[in-house]
Amino acid sequence: MGIIRVNNIRLFTNHGCLEEEAKIGSEYKVDIEVKADLSTSAQTDVLTDTVDYVHLNQIVKEEMAIRSKLLEHVAQRILDRIFKEISLVEEAEVSVAKINPPIGGNVQEVVIILKDSRKN
Template identity: 80%
Template sequence: MGIIRVNNIRIYTNHGCLEEEAKIGSEYRVDIEVQADLQKSAESDALADTVDYVHLNKIAKEEMAIRSKLLEHVAKRILDRIFNEIPLVEEGTISVSKINPPIGGNVEEVVIVLKDVRKS
């Protein structure tokens, strides 16, 4: 088993429950970690034998572009697509961070983390 991480995917979009968040938007960060059997790709040196991190980045960007009220919802959509589109992935962890959230205080970010495993 091996780990592939795609860290600090920066996206400006409009998630949130407040009407202002829908209009103005804000900056988000997505971090993806997947676990998969990487032995074959380590030997073959072939992209077809591994988890393509370009594909992971594409999924994150596309799902983040769809407005959600809750970060949990968008993170679950990202995880679901990873499992649906990349059969090699056995486990995944998604972190979605809202940078400078409008919560009435000096808060750098709020982060939600969802983790899941492939269902048989």
């Protein structure tokens, strides 16, 4: 089993419960960690034998572009697509952070983390 991480995917989009968040938007940061059997790709040096991090990044960009009220919702959609589209992934963790959230205080970010494993 190996681990592939795609860290600090930066996006500007409009998630949140407040209408102002839909209009103004915010900065977000997404981190992904997937666990998969990487033994074949370590031997073959062939992209199709591994988890393509370009594909992971594309899933994040597409799902983050769809407005959600809750970060949990968008993180779950990202997880669902990873398991649906990338059969090598056995476990995944998605972290979604809202940078400078509008919560009436000096807060750098709020972060939600969801983990899941492939259901056989």
